[in-house]
Amino acid sequence: MIDDELREMFTEREPFAPDADRTTGRILRGIPVHRRRTRQRWAAAALAVIAAAVAVPVLAGGADGPRRDALVAAGDTHVTLPVTPTWLPEAVVTRTYVDANLAEGVWVVDYDFGGGAGGVLAVELRTSTKPPVIDPSSAVVPPTGPPVDVLGHSAAEYERVDEQQGEQSCQLLWQDGRLRLSVRARAKGVTPGVACATARQVARGLVERPMELDRPIRFGLMPRDYVLVQAGTNIEAWCPRTGDNQHTPRCVQARDAASTPTANGRRVTVRGQIGWLDRTETEVILVVPGYVEVRTPTPAVDPAIAALTDDDLIRLAESVSLRRGW
Amino acid sequence: MTFEAYLALRLPALLRYALMLTGDPHLAEDVVQETMVRAHLHWRRVQRADLPDRYVKRMVTNTYLGWRRGGWFRRAVPVADVPERESVPDPAESSAVRHELWQRLTALPPRQRAAVVLRFYEDLDDAAIADVLGCSVSTVRSQISRALATLRDGAERGVPLTHRTGDAR
Structure with a gap:
């Protein structure tokens, strides 16, 4: 029976698990580094909030003006x-x-x-x-x-x-x-x-x-003033100009969901296909099985930052073009 | 329970679980390290969870599923001393069948592999696996069913293994 073989195989492999003491040391050394980086990230996010608070009334032309995050054609950036x-x-x-x-x-x-x-x-x-970031908790190799x-x-x-x-x-x-x-x-x-x-x-x-370089997955639409920060075989990420990487609040990321079977959340329709939109504590995820997954981090600091509506996300997902078979 | 007490009590089991997930002791260590550093930041939330251990296991699983290719080289810093590493397991110590099975498991898509590990290593039921993987029970069943079919099919036909590339991409 394959079930028994699997169980025996796992038991056989147990002795090769990494050493717990050494890993504990790496974890404890990594915590202050991570904390420092998180503080820097939050500080950047807070600055972005302040900048947005100042800029929105000016750019939006008051409460009756156009939405700042109205979607526009994504720029054709060459990588x-x-x-x-x-x-x-x-x-x-x-x-x-x-x-x-x-x-x-x-x-x-x-x-x-x-x-x-x-x-x-x-x-x-x-x-x-x-220059490479030297993380003291990383493995060191001469x-x-x-x-x-x-x-x-x-x-x-x-x-x-x-x-x-x-x-x-x-x-x-x-x-x-x-x-x-x-x-x-x-x-x-x-x-x-x-x-x-x-x-x-x-x-x-x-x-x-x-x-x-090839960009087999690409957004056709983006909120105004977003720039491409990552392009890859099955991922593309865009951020506001103030964002430093795709984990910054409001950045938008698309992944190929060719092998994603299903997902949690509210049922939506994207390009005639069934998708699932889920707002969690930390991010908003729109998964269209077999087509694309779009996600954006949700900042806990200020809900006003999460300016992308569900409709925006659906339109963003619909704008994604995919070329498989690379 | 404090973070340090949790580490002392549960880290060996988490490392074993990560080894079965990743198939590589070095990557397992990296995955657990990254997970636990993040878990420390949100430790109160972990403690408040109904099943803190499962919460952490879910974090480990998500870290593994989101691990990008080339991560080891990106994180490795080419300076200073070499840390001691365990010896690499000798395939001759395992039976040929189980060694082959291990290799076939490594070639499975990450979610299928995770489902198999949670079922046959962690002995979780479908609902618990769905909770860890963040999907429905029916999805869990289909993932395990497909994984077992692949493992059985390969074993019966003696299909040579293909190198696993890019499944974390």
Whole structure:
């Protein structure tokens, strides 16, 4: 019986759970960091409230004026990776994954080969224009080998081998002016060192030429003055100009809901399909199974900030265009 | 119960649960760490919940379901000392069938995997699983049914495993 096999399998794996003492230490070290960040976020939100309180009467032209959050056509923002690869493993790319976080200055492109590139599963290119945030609670990893030369720059190399899965991954990390670059390769069922050899070859083939990234999911409408902060293969997020990331109150995020079966909330209709709109303590979520999920955080500080109505959310969801099969 | 007392009492079980969810001890540790740091911020709310333990379990599950690919590399800081890690389990120690089953479980969509773990590891009933996953009881049944069909089907046909990519995307 598969039920019994599953239960025995779980029991067998229990001894491999992480060490509780070490995790406790990481949690306790992480709390002050998280608290500090939360305070900064609330301070930013409070400033935004004050700014909005001052700006709304002016922009809206008084109580009879147009709503500040009236939806307009979303701008056609181009998202580009600052570099272009001239060499990739010779194989069909089964899927390209993109994640551009414009607010954080991080761009990621991940080419998936599905194991068809001589055991190379995927190659990930990542660039960042901001220095990494050092979180003392994070895992710390020193380079696993000597520095590697990448087009005259010294790159740190990190190799990781998962013997259980028979998988190896290798990341090269270096700085070029204000740009921080990373190339990571993953391989499976191949001789040791293949992932690192692939990562090095990809890294040495990068040229300084912007590469336009795909936006398979995109909003057609947005509240006025919103800007694109994240574009990805199955996510897009927009925020008010004052918002720093998609977790800021009033930011709006869309995800592909291709495999979402159903959801909680009030039944609504979006493009003739059944959807579920749920206002929780922390966010408003509109799920249209098989199509799209739109969500926006709800600020607890001031309900006046939650200016997006249910109708706004439905119109936003209806404006989302999806192109699958990437 | 204070946050510290809860950690001392329940953390090992949460880590085991996270291991079964993620299939990776390092990711399990990251997921539990992130969850508990947030739980500390809302500890009064956790305490007020009818079933605080289930509330935390729901938080762990949501953190896992929302975990983005590449998270480990994004969070890892390439400096300083290497923390001690447990040895990676030797597949030879498991029976071949259960090792294969573990790999097939890893390839399931995250929600199906979570439903299977809650049913067969945590021994929760459909209503409790629905509460943790935030969905209906019928959805839970269909998720588990589909997951078991996939696991059985793969085992019977000996279909090779495909690498799990992007299911948290």
